[in-house]
Amino acid sequence: MKCAKAIIGLAFALGTQVEAAEITVISTGGARAVMTSLVPEFERKSGHKVGIDFGTPGNMRDRLLQGEAADIAVAIAAILPDLENAGRIAPGTRMEFAASYVGVVVRAGAPKPDVSTPDSLKQAVLAAKTVALSDPKAGTQLGATFIRAADRLGFGADLQSRTKFILGPGSDVAAAVARGEADLGVTLISEILPVSGAALAGELPSSIMPPTVIHAFLMSGAKDAETARAFLDFLRSPDATKIIEAKGMKPGPR
Numbered sequence: 001m002k003c004a005k006a007i008i009g010l011a012f013a014l015g016t017q018v019e020a021a022e023i024t025v026i027s028t029g030g031a032r033a034v035m036t037s038l039v040p041e042f043e044r045k046s047g048h049k050v051g052i053d054f055g056t057p058g059n060m061r062d063r064l065l066q067g068e069a070a071d072i073a074v075a076i077a078a079i080l081p082d083l084e085n086a087g088r089i090a091p092g093t094r095m096e097f098a099a100s101y102v103g104v105v106v107r108a109g110a111p112k113p114d115v116s117t118p119d120s121l122k123q124a125v126l127a128a129k130t131v132a133l134s135d136p137k138a139g140t141q142l143g144a145t146f147i148r149a150a151d152r153l154g155f156g157a158d159l160q161s162r163t164k165f166i167l168g169p170g171s172d173v174a175a176a177v178a179r180g181e182a183d184l185g186v187t188l189i190s191e192i193l194p195v196s197g198a199a200l201a202g203e204l205p206s207s208i209m210p211p212t213v214i215h216a217f218l219m220s221g222a223k224d225a226e227t228a229r230a231f232l233d234f235l236r237s238p239d240a241t242k243i244i245e246a247k248g249m250k251p252g253p254r
Contacts, residue, residue, distance in 0.1 A: 058139025
């Protein structure tokens with residue numbers, strides 16, 4: 001296998017073609033912005049093709065536990081124990097791919113409130129008529145986690161009286177703010193930056209909302225494990241690191 005990796009790596013370096021293959025990736029929606037940039041770059045460098053599909057964490061967990069086929073999965077840490085217990089993760093392949101930090105989104109052109117401290121975040125919430133959060137029914141817990149953080153910081157009731165739950169991923173939260181359906185929203189920065197009409201007001205301190213760590217791994221029973229491993233290797237490359245950082249995420253350990 002080390003020899004196969006070396007051959008694929010040499011093909012990348014020389015720009016030569018290896019026999020084209022196609023792999024399937026299923027990814028959490030929180031990594032959509034970065035994955036839709038990484039996949040074309042891998043395809044360009046390798047000559048291989050990658051089919052990719054996205055879902056919320058809960059949707060991903062259910063699909064994979066029901067046996068949906070994939071070569072690679074890109075998932076948040078919260079669903080990994082269930083997948084490991086079901087034997088769906090190939091042993092020794094899991095890696096921390098990137099960390100996505102939580103931010104506050106406002107409509108483009110609107111004033112950007114200070115959200116750098118618990119007190120300033122509370123004031124921003126109190127100044128808003130409506131705060132958009134992802135609905136847990138969509139299979140993501142970020143909105144519920146933020147409400148618990150607000151409870152801990154003493155403004156949970158104020159937040160809940162202003163909350164507008166959005167039945168979709170964080171990009172839908174940002175889009176709702178961009179359309180004027182809420183004064184601000186809270187979601188992953190990586191899901192704010194690609195949305196037209198939305199603007200990042202600021203990153204929340206990790207003491208308020210810790211980053212979401214995203215893992216990538218080979219699925220057990222992958223139909224093309226060699227090409228899938230080459231894709232995982234690419235995710236650790238300097239070229240991938242540049243893309244990850246450009247999309248508002250921070251790369252995992254290399």
